[in-house]
Amino acid sequence: MIISKDLFLLGDQDYLRLPKDDKRPRKIERLDNGVANPQEPPGCMHPLPAHRPIELTFTNLTVTLDDKRQVLRNISGVVKPGQVLAVMGPSGCGKTTLLNCLSGRTKLDSGCIHLNRERLNKRCKRRICYVLQQDVFFPDLTLRQTLEYAALLRLPDSLSRSQKMQYVDHIIDVLDLNNCQDTIIGDYMKRGLSGGEKKRANIACELLTNPALMLLDEPTTGLDSHSAYKLMMSLKKYAEKEGKTIVVTVHQPSSQIFHMFDKLLLICNGQTAYFGDINKVVNFFSGIGMTIAPHYNPADFILEQVKGTEEMKQKIIAAAKRAQDDYYHQELLNLNCTCDKYLNNYRHNHNNSNDNYNCQSWPINAANGHICTAFSDSSTDSNEKCYTAITVNEDEVRTLWLDSQSHSSTSTSDEDFTWQWPTSFWTQFKVLSQRNFQEARPQMLSTLNWVQTIALGLLAGLLWFQLPRTEQSLHNIQGWMFFSTTYWMLFAHFGTLSSFPPEREVINKERQSGAYRLSAYYLAKMVGELPLTITLPAVYHLISYPMLGMHSFSTFFTLLLFLLLNTIVAQSVGFFVGAFCMDMQVSITISALYTLATQLFGGYLATNIPSWLQWMQYLSMVHYAYQNMQIVEFSDGELIKCDPVKSRYTVCDNSTSGVIPASDIVNAQGASFPLWLNTVILFGFLIVFRLLGYLVLRFIRKPK
Numbered sequence: 001m002i003i004s005k006d007l008f009l010l011g012d013q014d015y016l017r018l019p020k021d022d023k024r025p026r027k028i029e030r031l032d033n034g035v036a037n038p039q040e041p042p043g044c045m046h047p048l049p050a051h052r053p054i055e056l057t058f059t060n061l062t063v064t065l066d067d068k069r070q071v072l073r074n075i076s077g078v079v080k081p082g083q084v085l086a087v088m089g090p091s092g093c094g095k096t097t098l099l100n101c102l103s104g105r106t107k108l109d110s111g112c113i114h115l116n117r118e119r120l121n122k123r124c125k126r127r128i129c130y131v132l133q134q135d136v137f138f139p140d141l142t143l144r145q146t147l148e149y150a151a152l153l154r155l156p157d158s159l160s161r162s163q164k165m166q167y168v169d170h171i172i173d174v175l176d177l178n179n180c181q182d183t184i185i186g187d188y189m190k191r192g193l194s195g196g197e198k199k200r201a202n203i204a205c206e207l208l209t210n211p212a213l214m215l216l217d218e219p220t221t222g223l224d225s226h227s228a229y230k231l232m233m234s235l236k237k238y239a240e241k242e243g244k245t246i247v248v249t250v251h252q253p254s255s256q257i258f259h260m261f262d263k264l265l266l267i268c269n270g271q272t273a274y275f276g277d278i279n280k281v282v283n284f285f286s287g288i289g290m291t292i293a294p295h296y297n298p299a300d301f302i303l304e305q306v307k308g309t310e311e312m313k314q315k316i317i318a319a320a321k322r323a324q325d326d327y328y329h330q331e332l333l334n335l336n337c338t339c340d341k342y343l344n345n346y347r348h349n350h351n352n353s354n355d356n357y358n359c360q361s362w363p364i365n366a367a368n369g370h371i372c373t374a375f376s377d378s379s380t381d382s383n384e385k386c387y388t389a390i391t392v393n394e395d396e397v398r399t400l401w402l403d404s405q406s407h408s409s410t411s412t413s414d415e416d417f418t419w420q421w422p423t424s425f426w427t428q429f430k431v432l433s434q435r436n437f438q439e440a441r442p443q444m445l446s447t448l449n450w451v452q453t454i455a456l457g458l459l460a461g462l463l464w465f466q467l468p469r470t471e472q473s474l475h476n477i478q479g480w481m482f483f484s485t486t487y488w489m490l491f492a493h494f495g496t497l498s499s500f501p502p503e504r505e506v507i508n509k510e511r512q513s514g515a516y517r518l519s520a521y522y523l524a525k526m527v528g529e530l531p532l533t534i535t536l537p538a539v540y541h542l543i544s545y546p547m548l549g550m551h552s553f554s555t556f557f558t559l560l561l562f563l564l565l566n567t568i569v570a571q572s573v574g575f576f577v578g579a580f581c582m583d584m585q586v587s588i589t590i591s592a593l594y595t596l597a598t599q600l601f602g603g604y605l606a607t608n609i610p611s612w613l614q615w616m617q618y619l620s621m622v623h624y625a626y627q628n629m630q631i632v633e634f635s636d637g638e639l640i641k642c643d644p645v646k647s648r649y650t651v652c653d654n655s656t657s658g659v660i661p662a663s664d665i666v667n668a669q670g671a672s673f674p675l676w677l678n679t680v681i682l683f684g685f686l687i688v689f690r691l692l693g694y695l696v697l698r699f700i701r702k703p704k
């Protein structure tokens with residue numbers, strides 16, 4: 001059960017051997033039938049619960065996308081453990097759609113998919129790994145970090161960290177990724193792994209989970225011929241040695257790769273153009289008058305045929321339909337148990353309770369699309385057997401055959417398989433917090449952001465340098481506060497808005513594979529990114545506020561707290577908008593509208609708001625943070641002296657103290673609340689938008 005170095009499946013038991021000092025009880029690898037493997041040496045354990053080999057059968061799959069276009073029509077096939085099925089066809093014929101169906105991500109109009117005898121359901125989806133055509137990763141993590149996090153999240157808690165790391169080492173080794181393990185994954189902005197390395201990294205992440213069924217969408221695209229050959233050879237050996245079932249889509253395989261496959265499903269216009277053994281495909285085409293030239297790559301040849309005229313395509317599809325039915329018939333003839341199944345099925349379908357029939361003979365002919373089967377009636381004298389011919393139509397034949405393919409006829413499902421999260425909530429939270437921090441840090445604390453923050457801090461400090469505490473300077477002091485709150489609101493909001501959509505791709509992929517709970521991710525995201533979110537505003541405040549004229553440490557820290565709270569609230573709103581809107585243009589428009597309205601109604605730019613529009617102030621998050629900063633600054637700090645010549649504040653006319661109370665300053669800017677209420681409302685914003693973000697991911701933007 002071992003992955004080997006040059007096939008990525010090693011020969012024997014060194015694979016995933018536990019460290020010698022491990023004292024935990026050993027699990028013994030179980031074979032398909034649940035019997036402990038007698039070959040397994042003591043001390044050797046597979047890191048994951050053993051899955052039965054999976055036989056995949058799909059019958060008459062029909063799919064319409066966007067309610068208008070039928071992309072797949074009546075596609076059927078079977079792949080047994082140890083086999084590799086290649087899905088080929090011209091671009092756009094429906095290969096990826098088929099894999100999406102097989103992985104349970106696309107809804108079927110009709111047809112069914114079985115894993116062994118169990119219909120594809122949420123539980124058995126977890127035993128499938130799907131290597132997507134696109135390589136979806138966090139670009140700033142290195143390959144090794146990516147694999148380590150995948151192992152920490154997807155390998156069970158029963159393994160220690162060091163065992164998981166050993167497993168990562170092994171996978172890196174067998175996929176020949178040693179040289180690039182410390183290279184970042186990269187994206188179109190930053191150079192990182194090459195295309196081929198990314199493909200192998202993608203496969204490595206999925207291999208970690210020891211899946212029983214692997215679906216790979218164009219794993220060889222972008223690889224040179226030698227790498228493609230090596231990869232396919234590895235997959236082939238993996239399937240054979242480990243009893244894995246593999247379905248792979250390929251575009252134009254070399255002749256060498258083509259002959260590695262066991263079965264071929266050729267799709268043309270969403271319909272089957274061939275399904276069967278790979279070594280019979282050339283005969284199939286020559287049977288309908290399309291003969292391959294000597295030394296021609298059969299893969300190129302068959303693709304040329306299915307890209308031919310409409311007439312040719314229809315001819316191939318019709319022949320494939322006939323051949324497929326013959327194939328089922330032939331397979332039935334080869335099965336010793338079929339007769340009983342025919343009989344049972346016949347009784348079931350025809351409500352025939354006559355128990356006297358026994359299976360005595362095999363199908364006697366197949367004609368006109370019908371198959372005739374003979375049964376003997378045991379009630380008659382054995383010397384005078386009365387054969388009864390039962391006619392079974394094509395659909396019944398197909399159903400019978402697919403039914404008969406199950407190798408686990410004694411059980412209807414993997415009863416020993418109960419699905420649960422691979423790791424506890426706490427492990428998920430811990431690992432995801434760490435990953436979020438590591439992944440977000442290069443972006444949030446990039447050199448450019450540091451330069452921008454320090455420069456703006458200095459600029460704001462110089463612009464409003466040591467302002468006197470007079471009514472004449474009041475507008476400028478308020479200007480610093482308003483600028484600070486709005487700037488960090490925009491920074492956090494748009495930062496989140498732009499960074500979340502790519503992240504959503506990764507978490508959707510991981511959620512689809514059942515790696516962790518959404519709640520663990522969500523909580524980890526908040527906690528993991530918190531230090532990064534507050535670092536830059538804190539640095540800005542540290543630079544600019546003392547330059548403005550610091551009065552006490554308590555004022556400094558209280559103002560900082562409100563600045564940070566405002567930043568975190570803005571980040572929550574950005575997260576909600578980013579999670580909800582799939583279209584970047586829409587999310588930018590909504591955000592621009594909201595943040596600009598927030599500024600307009602914040603209390604600094606417009607103080608004479610028409611009464612019918614005043615309710616808008618209550619939706620402005622900046623409004624609350626800005627008010628609180630004023631309350632703190634103008635009551636705890638040095639008080640603002642009235643203008644001796646002409647004051648805007650009536651209190652100055654009557655007051656003997658000559659200073660303006662903070663409440664008068666705040667009230668002059670429209671609706672005002674006490675400090676505690678503004679704080680509660682800001683926390684309310686925070687909780688509501690975080691909750692909305694979660695609900696959106698949970699129910700609206702959940703992975704299919």
Ligand SMILES: Nc1ncnc2c1ncn2[C@@H]1O[C@H](COP(=O)(O)OP(=O)(O)OP(=O)(O)O)[C@@H](O)[C@H]1O
Nearest residue numbers: 065066069071089090091092093094095096097098
């Ligand atoms: N959401 C969708 N709505 C409507 N049509 C779609 C949708 N997704 C895919 N299609 C169409 O379905 C067809 C099959 O797409 P699919 O991606 O399965 O093809 P493919 O064979 O994998 O192609 P390629 O080899 O180029 O990757 C294409 O014509 C595609 O345009």
